Amino acid sequence: MAFLEVKNIKKSFGKTLVLKDISFTLEKGEVLAIIGSSGSGKTTLLRCINFLETPQKGVISVNGSVLFDDADSSKKKDAEIRKNRLHFGMVFQQFNLFPQYTVFENLILAPKLLAKEKIEQNGEFLGAKSYKEAVESIKTYAEQLLENVGLSEKRDEYPCNLSGGQQQRVAIARALALKPDILCFDEPTSALDPELTGEVLNVIKSLKSSESTMIVVTHEISFARDVADKIIFMADGVIEEEGTPQQVIENPQSPRTQAFLSRFNQYSD
Amino acid sequence: MDQYWSVTQQLLAGFGENCLLFGVTLLFALPLGLLISLGSMSRFKPLKAVCRVFVWIIRGTPLMLQLFVVYYIPPLLSDGSFKFSDRMTAAMIAFIINYAAYFSEIYRGGIEAIPRGQYEAGYVLGMTKSQIFFKVVLLQVVKRIIPPMSNEIITLVKDTSLARVIAVGEILKNAEQFTKQGLIWPIFYTGAFFLLFCGVLTLLFRFIERKLDYYKG
Numbered sequence: 001m002a003f004l005e006v007k008n009i010k011k012s013f014g015k016t017l018v019l020k021d022i023s024f025t026l027e028k029g030e031v032l033a034i035i036g037s038s039g040s041g042k043t044t045l046l047r048c049i050n051f052l053e054t055p056q057k058g059v060i061s062v063n064g065s066v067l068f069d070d071a072d073s074s075k076k077k078d079a080e081i082r083k084n085r086l087h088f089g090m091v092f093q094q095f096n097l098f099p100q101y102t103v104f105e106n107l108i109l110a111p112k113l114l115a116k117e118k119i120e121q122n123g124e125f126l127g128a129k130s131y132k133e134a135v136e137s138i139k140t141y142a143e144q145l146l147e148n149v150g151l152s153e154k155r156d157e158y159p160c161n162l163s164g165g166q167q168q169r170v171a172i173a174r175a176l177a178l179k180p181d182i183l184c185f186d187e188p189t190s191a192l193d194p195e196l197t198g199e200v201l202n203v204i205k206s207l208k209s210s211e212s213t214m215i216v217v218t219h220e221i222s223f224a225r226d227v228a229d230k231i232i233f234m235a236d237g238v239i240e241e242e243g244t245p246q247q248v249i250e251n252p253q254s255p256r257t258q259a260f261l262s263r264f265n266q267y268s269d
Numbered sequence: 270m271d272q273y274w275s276v277t278q279q280l281l282a283g284f285g286e287n288c289l290l291f292g293v294t295l296l297f298a299l300p301l302g303l304l305i306s307l308g309s310m311s312r313f314k315p316l317k318a319v320c321r322v323f324v325w326i327i328r329g330t331p332l333m334l335q336l337f338v339v340y341y342i343p344p345l346l347s348d349g350s351f352k353f354s355d356r357m358t359a360a361m362i363a364f365i366i367n368y369a370a371y372f373s374e375i376y377r378g379g380i381e382a383i384p385r386g387q388y389e390a391g392y393v394l395g396m397t398k399s400q401i402f403f404k405v406v407l408l409q410v411v412k413r414i415i416p417p418m419s420n421e422i423i424t425l426v427k428d429t430s431l432a433r434v435i436a437v438g439e440i441l442k443n444a445e446q447f448t449k450q451g452l453i454w455p456i457f458y459t460g461a462f463f464l465l466f467c468g469v470l471t472l473l474f475r476f477i478e479r480k481l482d483y484y485k486g
């Protein structure tokens with residue numbers, strides 16, 4: 001059984017059918033890139049996986065446990081949705097850092113709240129027995145994450161004093177602070193100036209390891225080709241083509257994929 | 270000189286009433302306004318409609334009229350069996366209702382100005398709705414509403430003199446008493462009290478704005 005299984009997802013907004021029966025699987029440690037024109041449903045798919053949208057139909061399971069199933073008619077409680085969300089990390093196009101907190105506070109806010117709750121409930125959080133102990137390890141991990149994204153010296157800055165690229169790197173570190181099973185990126189470089197996209201893409205690339213599973217919705221085709229193990233090309237709410245980067249980008253079979261990629265190639269060398 | 274001090278004392282006593290009305294109105298209208306704003310943003314349609322109609326009526330009629338309504342309508346409806354023993358109480362009720370309506374719109378503007386992304390970032394980090402409101406959204410709302418709030422609160426200082434229309438013994442009413450003795454200047458002198466009070470408030474709000482100036486966004 002695959003690590004992430006997404007089956008028959010259907011989502012419509014009013015009368016507009018945005019996702020028409022999407023299914024795919026992802027193995028642990030794999031990087032999936034989702035490409036396609038604007039309006040093809042890429043972002044909606046990612047938002048369904050993160051439970052920011054509720055699909056009308058479909059099943060989502062991680063590591064064998066079903067997180068969402070439309071056949072399960074009982075309305076999900078908030079607490080359950082929250083628990084399910086923790087399998088996933090999400091990096092947004094617009095960063096969405098909390099402006100009133102420093103870089104470091106942005107990283108530790110949610111883990112601290114979670115640690116407090118878990119220790120009250122179960123007397124334990126990721127091996128820590130007391131809140132104080134948990135906070136120590138959260139802080140150590142946050143320092144390490146900041147170092148990984150190359151922003152240790154910005155630890156006490158407010159987001160408004162950072163460049164877009166730096167803000168997005170903080171957002172990546174913040175998403176990692178909760179140790180999600182699968183990290184999702186929703187067009188992480190689309191809001192950035194071209195000269196800033198490189199630093200963010202390099203950070204994402206550096207995260208690739210046998211342990212980290214990632215889904216990246218992107219318009220950066222060459223990045224997708226270099227980093228992804230698997231590519232999905234979406235058009236009009238369906239998966240038009242999927243496969244390895246060699247299959248989808250170097251040698252696309254579908255005419256729509258070919259048309260999309262040729263428009264892209266027109267402007268790149 | 271003696272006359273000057275006795276006038277000042279009289280006006281100060283009146284201004285005490287203005288300050289009391291101001292303080293009590295703030296104390297109750299600030300939280301009540303928040304409740305009304307939450308109601309007017311509710312997904313429960315009837316509650317939303319009630320709140321919006323309420324705000325429309327209160328903002329759509331003069332505060333002076335509302336003072337008359339609060340003070341005179343209950344005795345008329347009860348055939349005189351109910352009467353405000355204290356005119357100040359009636360004034361407070363009218364002011365609280367009026368200012369709660371205005372405050373609710375300021376809150377609503379502040380809350381609706383927070384980008385969806387802030388809530389979504391909280392959700393994907395596993396935060397609860399109340400954690401998102403108190404830890405993420407609230408301070409941002411406060412920062413956004415300080416300028417319109419300070420405007421409204423400064424207006425409230427001066428509006429308190431409207432209580433005069435139901436004969437609350439506030440500063441302007443006291444100043445008018447002196448005209449019977451042929452003294453007109455106390456009326457103009459009242460302006461100094463308002464100016465001083467509003468000046469202090471302006472400094473206070475500027476201080477709060479500066480305190481919240483450490484971040485942008």
